[in-house]
Amino acid sequence: MEIKDSKFKYDNIIEVEDISATMSRRFLAGVFSWMFLALGVSAVTVYLFLNMGLINLVVGPTGYTGFGLFAIFSPLAFSLVMQFGYNRISYPILVLLFVAYATLIGISLSVIFLIYTAASILGVFITASVTFGIMAIAGYTTQMDLTRFGSILYILFIGIFVASLANFFMHSEQMSYIISYIGIAVFTGLTAYYMQMLKRIGAGIEYGDASSKKLALIGALALYITLINLFFMILRLFGRRR
Helix, strand or coil, X not given: CHHHHHHHHHHHHHHHHHHHHHHHHHHXXXXXXXXXXXXXXXHHHHHHHHXXXXXXXXXECCEECHHHHHHHHHHHHHHHHXXXXXXXXXXXXXXXXXXXXXXXXXXXXXXXXXXXXXXXXXXXXXXHXXXXXXXXXXXXXXXXXXXXXXXXXXXXXXXXXXXXXXXXXXXXXXXXXXXXXXXXXXXXXXXXXXXXXXXXXHHCCCCCCHHHHHHHHHHHHHHHHHHHHHHHHHHHHHCCEC
């Protein structure tokens, strides 16, 4: 009787683990669907601004226009509202904010085509995507708890943002290089950390209700921000200017 009872409990444990793994995979599928949508929206926005003359709304003869500065700095406000207020925001509004964020990032990205060659941008994006993919797999498969590293990386991320904001007005090339090298390390680590965190979130929620949809959207936002920032950091170091 003891052996049968032990086997019954063991089978139950296996079944629970299988259900958790399935939930996690479904949740991550939703996360990456939203992330790819954001990349698509940004890509379409870049194409429209470059090929329809809309880039003049962003950059004028003397530098960035008022709209251009809005497109560069407003995504921070959008991301903060979504990340800290998603519990109080309805799901449709959260989707609209997410699409608006991706659109604004696309507007900002259109400017880099005036600075770097298209071939260089494509090469850097492929490099950033491969790096992102490798670290995402590492974060998903590793058994190491990355929680303690995540808090450190997030603090460094805030420091990078503040330094980048200051350097936007200082125009220090040396500072830009330092920020980029540190940024590559930070965003590479954050990719693995976010993937592990999202895997655990997915295993612990019931996929399909309103809260899980919101969490998938916020998870996609975190990964999208990480990939875009990793791309920018690598581009600053290895991009070929016109």
